Amino acid sequence: MKKEKILVTSALPYANGTIHLGHLSGAYLPADIFVRYKRLQGADIIYVCGSDEHGVAITITADKEKITPKEVIDKFHNINKEAFEKFGMSFDIYSRTSISEHHELAQKFFKDFYDRGILVEKKSLQFYDEQAKMFLPDRYVEGTCPNCGSDQARSDECEACGALYDPTELKNPKSKVSGQTPVLKETSHWYFPLQNFQKRLEEYVYTTAEKNNWKENVINYCNGWFKAGLQERAITRDLDWGVKLPIENGEGKVLYVWFDAVLGYISATQKLGEQLGKDLVKEFWQDPETKYYAFIGKDNVVFHCIIFPAMLMAWNDGHPDEQYILPANVPANEFLNFEGKKFSKSRGWGIDVIDFLKLFPADLLRYTLAANLPETRDTDFFWKEFQMRTNGELADILGNFVNRTLTFVNRNFGNEVPSAVTLEDIDKEMIELLENAPQKISTYFDNFKMKDGVNEIMNIARACNKYFNDSEPWKTVKNNQEKCATTLNICLQAIYTLAELLSPVIPETSKKMFNMLNAEPTVWDNAGKMNLSVGHKLGKAEILFTKIEDAVIEEQINKLGVVENQENKVLELNIKDEISIDDFAKVDLRVVEVLEAEKIAKSNKLLKLKVKLGSTERQVVSGIAQHYKPEELVGKKLVLVANLKPAKLMGVESHGMILAVEDKEGKLKVVEIKDDVETGKQVK
Numbered sequence: 001m002k003k004e005k006i007l008v009t010s011a012l013p014y015a016n017g018t019i020h021l022g023h024l025s026g027a028y029l030p031a032d033i034f035v036r037y038k039r040l041q042g043a044d045i046i047y048v049c050g051s052d053e054h055g056v057a058i059t060i061t062a063d064k065e066k067i068t069p070k071e072v073i074d075k076f077h078n079i080n081k082e083a084f085e086k087f088g089m090s091f092d093i094y095s096r097t098s099i100s101e102h103h104e105l106a107q108k109f110f111k112d113f114y115d116r117g118i119l120v121e122k123k124s125l126q127f128y129d130e131q132a133k134m135f136l137p138d139r140y141v142e143g144t145c146p147n148c149g150s151d152q153a154r155s156d157e158c159e160a161c162g163a164l165y166d167p168t169e170l171k172n173p174k175s176k177v178s179g180q181t182p183v184l185k186e187t188s189h190w191y192f193p194l195q196n197f198q199k200r201l202e203e204y205v206y207t208t209a210e211k212n213n214w215k216e217n218v219i220n221y222c223n224g225w226f227k228a229g230l231q232e233r234a235i236t237r238d239l240d241w242g243v244k245l246p247i248e249n250g251e252g253k254v255l256y257v258w259f260d261a262v263l264g265y266i267s268a269t270q271k272l273g274e275q276l277g278k279d280l281v282k283e284f285w286q287d288p289e290t291k292y293y294a295f296i297g298k299d300n301v302v303f304h305c306i307i308f309p310a311m312l313m314a315w316n317d318g319h320p321d322e323q324y325i326l327p328a329n330v331p332a333n334e335f336l337n338f339e340g341k342k343f344s345k346s347r348g349w350g351i352d353v354i355d356f357l358k359l360f361p362a363d364l365l366r367y368t369l370a371a372n373l374p375e376t377r378d379t380d381f382f383w384k385e386f387q388m389r390t391n392g393e394l395a396d397i398l399g400n401f402v403n404r405t406l407t408f409v410n411r412n413f414g415n416e417v418p419s420a421v422t423l424e425d426i427d428k429e430m431i432e433l434l435e436n437a438p439q440k441i442s443t444y445f446d447n448f449k450m451k452d453g454v455n456e457i458m459n460i461a462r463a464c465n466k467y468f469n470d471s472e473p474w475k476t477v478k479n480n481q482e483k484c485a486t487t488l489n490i491c492l493q494a495i496y497t498l499a500e501l502l503s504p505v506i507p508e509t510s511k512k513m514f515n516m517l518n519a520e521p522t523v524w525d526n527a528g529k530m531n532l533s534v535g536h537k538l539g540k541a542e543i544l545f546t547k548i549e550d551a552v553i554e555e556q557i558n559k560l561g562v563v564e565n566q567e568n569k570v571l572e573l574n575i576k577d578e579i580s581i582d583d584f585a586k587v588d589l590r591v592v593e594v595l596e597a598e599k600i601a602k603s604n605k606l607l608k609l610k611v612k613l614g615s616t617e618r619q620v621v622s623g624i625a626q627h628y629k630p631e632e633l634v635g636k637k638l639v640l641v642a643n644l645k646p647a648k649l650m651g652v653e654s655h656g657m658i659l660a661v662e663d664k665e666g667k668l669k670v671v672e673i674k675d676d677v678e679t680g681k682q683v684k
Helices: 021-040 056-065 069-087 100-115 194-212 216-228 257-262 264-276 280-285 298-318 362-370 383-412 425-446 450-471 473-479 481-502 507-517 550-559 562-573 581-585
Strands: 005-010 044-051 093-096 120-129 141-144 171-175 183-192 236-238 253-255 291-295 336-338 379-381 589-599 607-613 616-622 637-641 647-649 652-654 660-662 668-670
Touching: 005 021, 005 280, 021 044, 021 069, 021 291, 021 336, 021 362, 021 379, 021 425, 021 450, 044 069, 044 264, 056 069, 069 093, 069 362, 093 264, 100 183, 100 253, 100 257, 100 264, 100 298, 120 171, 183 236, 183 298, 194 216, 194 298, 216 298, 253 257, 257 264, 257 298, 264 280, 362 383, 362 450, 362 507, 379 383, 383 450, 383 473, 383 481, 383 507, 383 550, 425 450, 425 481, 450 473, 450 481, 473 481, 481 507, 589 616, 607 637, 616 652
Parallel strands: 005 044, 005 291, 044 093, 336 379
Antiparallel strands: 120 183, 141 171, 236 253, 589 607, 589 637, 607 616, 647 652, 660 668
């Protein structure tokens, strides 16, 4: 039988900070479980990842810390690499986008698209800091919003109201580099015509999704982009840090990080091939028999289902002998929150992986995360749940079964596998359960339902404990030695099966279990068979898991939100200048009901709403597209600033402003009226 050929990637973590538990649940642990499982099946598989090391955010960090971008990426690349290693990630290579192989590959793609006339050059006005002698990316400019008056608006958009505008409209602009007033200066950039690939992308996504059973959340996300219509995207920036443009008129410009980062999967494969003396790019990326699985978090769907495939299509059009494969599946997970809130380093909410692993063994974390993966909806990590799963499932169910079996065999059968002579119904049922287990778990893992697979393995461990209890070997050892031997033989075979099934999930624990059995793993499909021969000498039994005390968990819970609480004290004092009641009376707030909502073309932040205001209807533009899907707003009763002077946002007229508040995670929440209040009523 021909081996499966599989290529697996996990989203490249950005080398501007440390990875936390949410990252693991999104793109890394599910992929690692899948890869380890496929290796046990005998697949020809490689798993590549690495650090994403270019972009404005890294230069901002470098400026703040008074160090070079190279020092920033070296620091976080090494921290995250160590965290992944300690967590047990089984990458074949953990590369980085700062290596020469990556720069050359990204330049090769750009130059090819440039030479073939695929890219479009466009001129635009951009802020330029004459003192710093640099064009300023959006995040480096701050000024007053021409729409709402916020004094923390960026060069072409306002996060306070969601407005997008031409940089010439920003009031009182200041450079965040020098503090000086920047000037507007003409610059040129190259754009990738994504819209030219829309028809082919739709055919690829819908055909592949149906064939390979893509997740609904991924399909829906793609639908939204296709419905809005794909637009050209700039692939260059005026910046010193990044992949330089390999053309004469590309001085002072680099590739936009979104363009070069996805190519990091290919450059990592190339680097791995160099280390092994093979052309792995040709063997995997350019072999139509390869199945490519891209594991990501849901915020990365557009890059892996639309943009990266379009780039590969563009390359393939011009290179009939170097045809890259497209993803067969993009199993994107939702988000993992922490104790009910989003991870926030600035507020002290959450814990980094490297810090977590200083406190607890990796397998405890791997199991808890795997048993609660956000595969179809956002989930939460709770310290109490971590304790419960460690103590109640790993220790009391799995650990207890392994320990009681091995100590009983050591005490009563000379630490050797006893014979199974006469099988009763209870024994036959247990053997059948074990025999069917590998295929049952495969059904889950093959369909990226890792959480269901992990929980089913623990159910098998529960069944093993029940079998031990119901068989009562402590009684039969006295009055029916043959029956007792059969029970313990099957229990030992069950430990072997569990060790194999758990190997992709808690690999270090699996190794301990095999060591205690003094046995080696088999191939996945054989895991449920009777793998231990009669008379086989066992190893030394040991306690698999130590229970976590309440005081240890309470200590971690008490650490949460220290920064957040301090920050809240500051926020309570951050109040604007006092106004009179007459000033406030000028603002006319009214209850409205949302009748229709849709995205505005070419904007990722603005929604166009049709609202009911008493007996009339109004059109309002609101900057909440990144926080609400259009359909989520229809039918909601909201609060409208009804007497705001009409304004045009992205060419769309807006009559009023919807009230919203930013929560602690930075997410905008509309002010919603839950009670049965008529539209048009004044809010006092």
